[in-house]
Amino acid sequence: MVNFMYKEKVKELREDKSIPQKDIANILGIARGLYSQYEIEYTIMPINHLIVLTNYFNVSLDYVFEFTNKKKYFNNSNLNNPGIRLKEFRKEHKLTQEQLAKELNTNRSVIANYERERNLIATPFLYMICDKYKISADYLLGRIDSPKYIK
Numbered sequence: 001m002v003n004f005m006y007k008e009k010v011k012e013l014r015e016d017k018s019i020p021q022k023d024i025a026n027i028l029g030i031a032r033g034l035y036s037q038y039e040i041e042y043t044i045m046p047i048n049h050l051i052v053l054t055n056y057f058n059v060s061l062d063y064v065f066e067f068t069n070k071k072k073y074f075n076n077s078n079l080n081n082p083g084i085r086l087k088e089f090r091k092e093h094k095l096t097q098e099q100l101a102k103e104l105n106t107n108r109s110v111i112a113n114y115e116r117e118r119n120l121i122a123t124p125f126l127y128m129i130c131d132k133y134k135i136s137a138d139y140l141l142g143r144i145d146s147p148k149y150i151k
Helices: 009-018 019-030 032-039 047-057 082-092 098-103 108-113 125-135
Strands: none
Touching: 009 032, 009 047, 019 032, 019 047, 047 125, 082 108, 098 108, 098 125
């Protein structure tokens, strides 16, 4: 499993604005204790909560994941067909659902459900794909149209 995907940036963003953990927890609709676990990555923050945070702080997921020093993109949109983007990515890299599932240590039906948009991709899986293939998390989730690739 991936370690330390976002904790430095999430904590830094919160502290730079002098916002207590309880206020961020309220924004996410969760208990402060759970948010505290997210912040130290004792528990991995679900992607939907990371999206809320990046929107709140007006930064990109790529910045939070430390894939780029650029804080935000100017062509932001809401989640726009993330399943299609994942499928396009997979095909561009000539990966079957089974092969991608194996890389992520999961099963094909999980990948199929992401591509059918039954579920948003899990945070660790998103991070691992983006880190390995240098593709933008914001692009893959359909939040931006460019840049597609990072670093």
